[in-house]
Amino acid sequence: MSEGVRTPVTQRTVEQIKAMIAIGEVGPQQRLPTERDLSARFGVSRGSVREAIRTLTTLGVLEVRHGAGVYVTALRPDDLLEAFGVLSEVSPDPTLLEVLQVRRMIEPAATAITAARATDEDLDRIGEVLDRLEDTDRSAEPGDSGAFDLGFHRRIVECAGNATLSAVHAGLSSPTLNERVWAGHDAEGIARDLHEDHRRILEALRDRDPEAARAAATAHVLRVERWLRAHLRP
Amino acid sequence: MSEGVRTPVTQRTVEQIKAMIAIGEVGPQQRLPTERDLSARFGVSRGSVREAIRTLTTLGVLEVRHGAGVYVTALRPDDLLEAFGVLSEVSPDPTLLEVLQVRRMIEPAATAITAARATDEDLDRIGEVLDRLEDTDRSAEPGDSGAFDLGFHRRIVECAGNATLSAVHAGLSSPTLNERVWAGHDAEGIARDLHEDHRRILEALRDRDPEAARAAATAHVLRVERWLRAHLRP
DNA sequence: ATTGCAGAGTGGTCGGACCACTCGGCGTGC
DNA sequence: GCACGCCGAGTGGTCCGACCACTCTGCAAT
Numbered sequence: 243m244s245e246g247v248r249t250p251v252t253q254r255t256v257e258q259i260k261a262m263i264a265i266g267e268v269g270p271q272q273r274l275p276t277e278r279d280l281s282a283r284f285g286v287s288r289g290s291v292r293e294a295i296r297t298l299t300t301l302g303v304l305e306v307r308h309g310a311g312v313y314v315t316a317l318r319p320d321d322l323l324e325a326f327g328v329l330s331e332v333s334p335d336p337t338l339l340e341v342l343q344v345r346r347m348i349e350p351a352a353t354a355i356t357a358a359r360a361t362d363e364d365l366d367r368i369g370e371v372l373d374r375l376e377d378t379d380r381s382a383e384p385g386d387s388g389a390f391d392l393g394f395h396r397r398i399v400e401c402a403g404n405a406t407l408s409a410v411h412a413g414l415s416s417p418t419l420n421e422r423v424w425a426g427h428d429a430e431g432i433a434r435d436l437h438e439d440h441r442r443i444l445e446a447l448r449d450r451d452p453e454a455a456r457a458a459a460t461a462h463v464l465r466v467e468r469w470l471r472a473h474l475r476p
Numbered sequence: 477m478s479e480g481v482r483t484p485v486t487q488r489t490v491e492q493i494k495a496m497i498a499i500g501e502v503g504p505q506q507r508l509p510t511e512r513d514l515s516a517r518f519g520v521s522r523g524s525v526r527e528a529i530r531t532l533t534t535l536g537v538l539e540v541r542h543g544a545g546v547y548v549t550a551l552r553p554d555d556l557l558e559a560f561g562v563l564s565e566v567s568p569d570p571t572l573l574e575v576l577q578v579r580r581m582i583e584p585a586a587t588a589i590t591a592a593r594a595t596d597e598d599l600d601r602i603g604e605v606l607d608r609l610e611d612t613d614r615s616a617e618p619g620d621s622g623a624f625d626l627g628f629h630r631r632i633v634e635c636a637g638n639a640t641l642s643a644v645h646a647g648l649s650s651p652t653l654n655e656r657v658w659a660g661h662d663a664e665g666i667a668r669d670l671h672e673d674h675r676r677i678l679e680a681l682r683d684r685d686p687e688a689a690r691a692a693a694t695a696h697v698l699r700v701e702r703w704l705r706a707h708l709r710p
Numbered sequence: 711a712t713t714g715c716a717g718a719g720t721g722g723t724c725g726g727a728c729c730a731c732t733c734g735g736c737g738t739g740c
Numbered sequence: 741g742c743a744c745g746c747c748g749a750g751t752g753g754t755c756c757g758a759c760c761a762c763t764c765t766g767c768a769a770t
Contacts (some may be wrong), residue, residue: 263566290524293526293530296530297530297534300533300535300559301559301710302531303566317566318571322562322563322566322567323560323563324533325534326556326559327556328536328556329553329556331494332498332537332556333551333553333556334495334504334551337553337640339640340553341640343584343640344638344644347581347585347641347673348578348582351581352581370656404574404577406563406571406574406575406576406577406578407573407574407581410578410648416670431523463612470708
């Protein structure tokens with residue numbers, strides 16, 4: 243007659259828990275019933291409940307506190323998109339180029355928005371990261387260099403005031419990805435160029451000039467993209 | 477002395493499996509050892525192995541086939557970003573606006589690229605969806621209307637030839653999100669406007685005019701965004 | 711009023727058992 | 741010889757019950 247397929251117990255449990263959240267039985271930041279309670283309520287084993295909870299934890303919907311209980315997260319975009327950093331960890335090299343292309347669509351737009359609405363304090367904090375980046379780069383700690391570079395761009399995107407945008411951007415520019423892009427190349431030649439790009443972006447932001455900011459950001463991502471394309475073949 | 481924290485067994489197992497993939501012990505599409513084998517190899521219980529596998533399955537890294545074994549996925553972007561549809565399912569309404577803002581950055585750029593590289597066949601297939609969309613909309617099946625609308629935009633983005641872009645876009649424009657945007661409003665008035673937007677986008681694509689395509693796509697997303705903003709408050 | 715310490719309750723892990731499904735090989739029939 | 745169908749070994753899916761590790765609360769001693 244009807245469906246010949248039997249829905250796996252665990253998946254069904256995932257749906258049931260999601261339903262509890264959807265209908266508001268438990269709201270963000272609130273505590274879920276005990277694993278043992280859920281087990282009894284749904285008529286499934288505790289192990290299955292645990293696997294369902296783990297699924298939702300991975301998705302950023304739930305948060306487990308050992309000894310204290312299971313809680314719904316704030317359900318903010320950065321909670322839900324945290325997972326997607328794996329993209330940069332396991333993707334094959336050609337995908338990295340695609341990731342940069344997507345960044346080329348997002349980052350310039352975000353930089354333009356920031357140019358229009360950043361406060362003086364925002365700009366100071368962005369500039370501060372840039373100073374530390376160049377200091378670090380002149381010394382002999384190439385490891386932190388990438389972290390400051392990421393921080394520079396991240397803060398710019400955050401100033402755009404869109405948490406979803408920030409989360410997506412974070413997923414596309416994880417430390418792991420950066421590391422993979424520059425791995426094995428000290429890239430001394432290009433480092434100076436990148437610094438110049440950064441300075442130009444900051445100046446455009448200070449001028450509150452969205453179009454200049456967009457152009458500078460585009461040029462920057464494009465430079466990285468071309469460099470990666472050239473150094474990828476071998 | 478050293479770390480006083482004990483890494484949870486399951487999390488450690490996740491790392492170990494990821495390592496197996498990273499060092500190439502198992503490649504994409506290949507089969508993983510048995511749950512029972514992994515259990516013995518890592519010295520942990522089978523339940524813990526299963527939870528680790530479930531985590532990686534949720535992330536799109538592994539794929540489980542009942543009775544047949546656990547396999548590494550192709551690790552393509554659409555595998556790894558599939559999860560991120562939850563964003564549209566559980567996010568609070570204000571986040572939907574943010575999502576649309578991100579789409580406003582991505583979709584115009586993608587549409588411009590498509591205008592530059594789409595083949596005649598591509599354009600025909602895009603136009604076909606549009607015809608079906610308008611047919612459906614004139615009849616009395618509002619349910620499918622959203623699906624065709626999504627299909628129209630999805631095909632355009634796919635023609636841009638960037639799988640990562642397609643996956644991100646798919647996550648930002650899931651059926652669930654669309655449903656939530658238009659839920660409760662038959663939106664007759666705006667439907668005609670949207671169709672006009674679509675026609676304009678298609679014409680720009682047929683003209684192979686990237687700038688016109690970008691402008692038309694921007695106007696379209698912007699219209700949806702403004703409509704949502706107006707209908708969100710109450 | 712403050713501090714310290716149990717105890718209860720929660721998630722974390724384990725082991726073993728059995729069920730559901732897949733797949734390959736063997737046998738049967740053509 | 742070939743195709744079909746059955747069946748059993750092997751795999752993931754689920755369940756149960758036990759015990760460990762951690763948190764939090766409330767009571768007791770100071």
